[in-house]
Amino acid sequence: MITLAIKSFYLWTPFSLIEPIRDVYSLPQPEKWEIPSPDFIDKKKQRKLNDFSKLVLHSAIKCSAPENRSYITVLSSRNGDINNALKVLQDIVKDELISPQMFVNSVLNMPFAHYSIFFQNNLPSSAISTNESSLGYGFLEAALNLKRFNGNDVLLTCADLPLDGDLESYSDTSYLPYSLSMIISNDDNQNKRFCFEYEPYTGQKKQNQIPDALEFYFHFLNGSNDTFISETSDSRFTWKKQSPVCNF
Amino acid sequence: MNDKLKNELKELIISELALEDVSVDDIRDDQPIFNEGLGLDSIDALELGVAIQKKYGVKLKGKSDEEVKSLFSSIDSLADFISKSLNQATSL
Secondary structure: OEEEEEEEEEEEOOOOOOOOHHHOOOOOOOOOOOOOOOOOOOHHHHOOOOHHHHHHHHHHHHHOOOOOOOOEEEEEOOOOOHHHHHHHHHHHHOOOOOOHHHHHHOOOOHHHHHHHHHOOOOOOEEEEOOHHHHHHHHHHHHHHHHHHOOOOOEEEEEEEOOOOHHHHHHOOHHHOOEEEEEEEEOOOOHHHEEEEEEEEOOOOOOOOOOOHHHHHHHHHHOOOOOEEEEEOOOEEEEEEEOOOOOOO | OHHHHHHHHHHHHHHHOOOOOOOHHHOOOOOOOEOOOOOEOHHHHHHHHHHHHHHHOOOOOOOOHHHHHHHOOOHHHHHHHHHHHHHHHHHO
16 A cells, blocks of 8 residues: 655546546537647647647646746556547558657657657656546556656646547447546655555446546546546555645 | 649649648649648658659659759759659650
8 A cells, every 4th residue: 555645636628627526427529629838838839739738738737836947757548649649550550651750749758758848857757547446556656656756746647538530439438538637746744645545456347437537537536525446457556645634 | 744743743742642721722833832832841851752753753853852852842953853843744
């Protein structure tokens, strides 16, 4: 069991967040929604960003303080920019010329590579993708990095976009667009601390109706539940607030 | 021919490299395109090379890196190279 703290968080989704949690499942995906633009990044530089990078950077920047952009960064995504990556692969198969910018952006750690360049952040960065377990493994990676690079906070962002084009038929409500950023630290403020545990799991996995990260946000991070459990086909992650008055 | 080609190239640069705040009139024929000019970088050069190859069937190549660099130095040099390559292909 590991004890950590969440200093701040920020969530972007195209949904109205004033809806009570019981209605989140029935919320229709808005017909028209736009990828948010990241603040503090020059428009000329933004042209290099694809939609996935814009989404990740938007919440990451909103979550961090303008006076401190130096963080160990961890990106955790179920699919990364799979829509773009598939287009690149299709061009390769058809023996067509590949767009170099699209190829660069298809690499999973590009959003935080952009972050590091734009904000001269020299701290380590990693990106992981573990399908439905991505939220839990993102926290595990954040915890390991806190231990490895003691003294620096971790900016963890969990983000995904809906599947489109040839992949659209695989999409369901668990592929809603969102980006959740959190500053994870070893801070000893009791009201910000939680216990985190990982264990291998082979039981019946729960069918997620919305992405794990959104469930985590609505029920635990910004909700009243003291405990949040994420069970996938091979792992179980448990988050438990350390104080009854815990307020992230 | 060259003026039309130069305008096409400017439009291609703006659309392919997503230069939202730049218009055709903002790009001078003899202006450096990269670094201090339009502020483009090496990935932009690759992107532009691919776009030109797709549109005109012309591969931007030279005998040395310096020669390739000089092709990308301005709209004038790009248009000259493409124009000559297209003429050579027609005369074959």
